[in-house]
Amino acid sequence: MSMLSNQRLLRTVDALxxxxxxxxxxxxxxxxxxxxxxxxxxxxxxxxxxxxxxxPDRIFGTPLSEDAMTGVAVGAAMAGMRPIxxxxxxxxxxxxxxxxxxxxxKAHYMYNxxxxxxxVVRCTIGRSWGQGAQHSQALHSMLMHVPxxxxxxxxxxYDAKGLMxxxxxxxxxxxxxxxxLLCNAEAYVPEDLYEVEIGKARIMSxxxxxxxxxxxxxxxxxxxxxxFLKEEGISAEVIDPVSLRPLDMETIGNSVQxxxxxxxxxxGWLNCGLSAEVLASIAEQGLTGPDGxxxxxxRMGFADTTCPTVRCLExxxxxxxxxxxxxxxxxxxxxxxxxxxxxxxxQPEIQEFKGPF
Amino acid sequence: MTQPxxxxxxxxxxxxxxxxxxxxxxxxxxxxxxxPIHLSIGQEAVAAAVCAPLNQDDIIxxxxxxxxxxIAKGGNLNAMMAELYGKATGCAGxxxxxxxxxxxxxxxxxxxxxxGTTIPVAAGYALALKNEAKKTGEQRxxxxxxxxGSTEEGCFAETINFAVLxxxxxxxxxxxxxxxxxNPIERRQAISIQERVKPYGMPMGHVTSGDVFEMHDEVTRxxxxxxxxxxxxxxxxxxxxxxxxxxxxxxxxxxxxxxxDLKKWKENDQVARLAEMLGTEKTAExxxxxxxxxAESVTFxxxxxxxxxxxxxxxxxx
Numbered sequence: 001m002s003m004l005s006n007q008r009l010l011r012t013v014d015a016l017x018x019x020x021x022x023x024x025x026x027x028x029x030x031x032x033x034x035x036x037x038x039x040x041x042x043x044x045x046x047x048x049x050x051x052x053x054x055x056p057d058r059i060f061g062t063p064l065s066e067d068a069m070t071g072v073a074v075g076a077a078m079a080g081m082r083p084i085x086x087x088x089x090x091x092x093x094x095x096x097x098x099x100x101x102x103x104x105x106k107a108h109y110m111y112n113x114x115x116x117x118x119x120v121v122r123c124t125i126g127r128s129w130g131q132g133a134q135h136s137q138a139l140h141s142m143l144m145h146v147p148x149x150x151x152x153x154x155x156x157x158y159d160a161k162g163l164m165x166x167x168x169x170x171x172x173x174x175x176x177x178x179x180x181l182l183c184n185a186e187a188y189v190p191e192d193l194y195e196v197e198i199g200k201a202r203i204m205s206x207x208x209x210x211x212x213x214x215x216x217x218x219x220x221x222x223x224x225x226x227x228f229l230k231e232e233g234i235s236a237e238v239i240d241p242v243s244l245r246p247l248d249m250e251t252i253g254n255s256v257q258x259x260x261x262x263x264x265x266x267x268g269w270l271n272c273g274l275s276a277e278v279l280a281s282i283a284e285q286g287l288t289g290p291d292g293x294x295x296x297x298x299r300m301g302f303a304d305t306t307c308p309t310v311r312c313l314e315x316x317x318x319x320x321x322x323x324x325x326x327x328x329x330x331x332x333x334x335x336x337x338x339x340x341x342x343x344x345x346x347q348p349e350i351q352e353f354k355g356p357f
Numbered sequence: 358m359t360q361p362x363x364x365x366x367x368x369x370x371x372x373x374x375x376x377x378x379x380x381x382x383x384x385x386x387x388x389x390x391x392x393p394i395h396l397s398i399g400q401e402a403v404a405a406a407v408c409a410p411l412n413q414d415d416i417i418x419x420x421x422x423x424x425x426x427x428i429a430k431g432g433n434l435n436a437m438m439a440e441l442y443g444k445a446t447g448c449a450g451x452x453x454x455x456x457x458x459x460x461x462x463x464x465x466x467x468x469x470x471x472x473g474t475t476i477p478v479a480a481g482y483a484l485a486l487k488n489e490a491k492k493t494g495e496q497r498x499x500x501x502x503x504x505x506g507s508t509e510e511g512c513f514a515e516t517i518n519f520a521v522l523x524x525x526x527x528x529x530x531x532x533x534x535x536x537x538x539x540n541p542i543e544r545r546q547a548i549s550i551q552e553r554v555k556p557y558g559m560p561m562g563h564v565t566s567g568d569v570f571e572m573h574d575e576v577t578r579x580x581x582x583x584x585x586x587x588x589x590x591x592x593x594x595x596x597x598x599x600x601x602x603x604x605x606x607x608x609x610x611x612x613x614x615x616x617x618d619l620k621k622w623k624e625n626d627q628v629a630r631l632a633e634m635l636g637t638e639k640t641a642e643x644x645x646x647x648x649x650x651x652a653e654s655v656t657f658x659x660x661x662x663x664x665x666x667x668x669x670x671x672x673x674x675x
């Protein structure tokens with residue numbers, strides 16, 4: 001991460017609120033709306049203070065009308081404003097797909113550049129405390145499918161602020177996929193305004209034996225896996241893609257040419273998803289490892305089921321640091337049936353998370 | 358505008374729409390226009406009346422049946438015809454075709470082929486214009502065009518609720534031709550459009566006569582109410598589509614049609630009515646000018662080049 005002055009330890013939600021506040025102060029075409037953005041809970045605190053500072057014309061709650069409200073964002077953006085539309089869960093974005101895909105994603109192209117749609121859609125994936133089938137869905141791959149949309153997934157407060165600023169300034173619809181379990185995770189965040197480049201992955205830890213690409217919360221779990229693997233003498237390079245569309249295949253490709261092995265851990269289903277896209281790209285490029293052999297690949301993600309509510313089932317729905325490490329171990333040791341599993345570790349953001357929200 | 362000027366202005370717009378589309382009917386079998394066309398023949402009065410009180414910098418949002426309002430709002434005829442031909446000189450360089458006509462400099466938001474989708478987009482534009490007026494003191498207005506079928510979409514109800522809540526400067530115009538493709542309104546709607554909209558408390562209008570002057574007066578009244586900052590207004594204008602849903606043909610004999618309705622509306626043709634009011638000499642003068650404009654647009658389109666293959670990849674992202 002770049003060295004900027006005045007760094008403070010901030011929660012992700014505070015970093016998001018700060019980004020919005022600074023951008024709204026800088027540019028009066030920016031406004032923020034969505035159900036509950038102006039209530040006392042302020043979307044986990046991520047919109048806190050904005051109403052007091054900017055008033056109800058620039059931050060306001062909406063009717064429960066995701067389709068039309070997305071259209072309103074598209075129309076306001078076409079008119080030169082920069083709306084930020086907030087969904088408290090990503091599942092509700094399904095109700096906005098018509099406007100996002102039929103209008104937002106296409107307007108610039110369909111109208112041959114006469115129109116731009118500089119809008120931001122914020123949405124949060126839930127997990128645990130019984131979030132279950134309709135509060136835990138990761139829909140990034142569906143959105144990544146569509147030309148005209150950009151999709152980003154910050155996993156720390158620094159990226160959250162920088163991506164929020166970059167998204168507001170971007171002249172296209174940008175979907176910011178946040179993770180409920182990472183809302184309160186802290187990181188050092190500069191006070192200044194800065195952008196995190198959309199389209200650039202970040203190497204979270206350097207390694208030579210295997211590349212692990214971890215998306216959203218799975219970047220955190222992949223870092224846990226790297227720690228377990230280190231104790232076994234395996235050096236894993238963990239990459240957080242940060243931006244999902246555009247996806248930084250160059251950084252990923254460079255890494256796998258060094259390690260010869262790629263494990264993609266998506267925070268989502270595998271079928272037709274980001275993991276398939278990454279592996280297809282590696283295969284199409286014909287990338288080889290340091291031994292000249294084709295890159296060895298594998299992927300993990302959500303179980304191919306609906307997300308169950310009860311914890312004892314949910315635990316098996318998601319990959320975790322231990323299962324990721326075990327898979328990586330098999331790949332590095334070239335022992336597909338190796339049964340090594342790291343000891344139980346701590347996952348504070350999961351263990352400590354309590355709802356009800 | 359004096360009454361004779363109004364008659365002339367409305368006639369010129371309606372006749373231009375009529376002749377432009379009749380030219381499309383003539384051209385379509387040549388396959389030069391490789392795009393679905395949803396013609397407004399029979400519905401010209403609505404477009405002429407709706408656009409009459411609008412300034413160039415006011416905004417109109419359209420449906421895929423957008424030729425009439427595109428012309429009436431002042432869209433460039435040459436660029437429009439070139440777009441139908443798919444030429445690089447078209448209003449969207451051939452990427453839009455008939456269903457997505459657009460011309461921002463004339464205040465024409467791009468049209469959409471997905472029924473109802475432009476209604477909330479128009480409201481979003483109106484939100485921006487409300488905001489703009491606080492700085493400039495000048496209230497531009499948005500006119501949202503849609504058909505009777507659109508009022509069945511969820512986003513219609515969602516949008517009028519939001520527009521009333523935020524007192525947006527938008528006029529909702531329901532162009533009711535009583536047909537959604539081939540499905541008559543009585544098979545689709547449990548209660549009338551008027552009854553559904555009334556509870557929101559907007560100023561409302563309902564023109565059933567087909568009379569272009571009544572349309573004009575009602576639209577003008579409501580547009581001025583919107584411009585004055587009174588919040589949104591709603592008008593339903595009954596009309597009739599003479600041709601098939603999509604394409605250049607008559608489908609008079611199709612089972613969904615009521616021949617008596619078609620006959621009644623054709624006898625009530627406002628283009629012919631206003632021609633008669635203007636008299637032979639004035640009509641001939643306008644008609645000659647219209648013929649020139651239409652012919653010029655065809656020549657322009659035919660002489661223009663198709664986009665180059667590089668255009669495929671332009672404007673995916675801004």
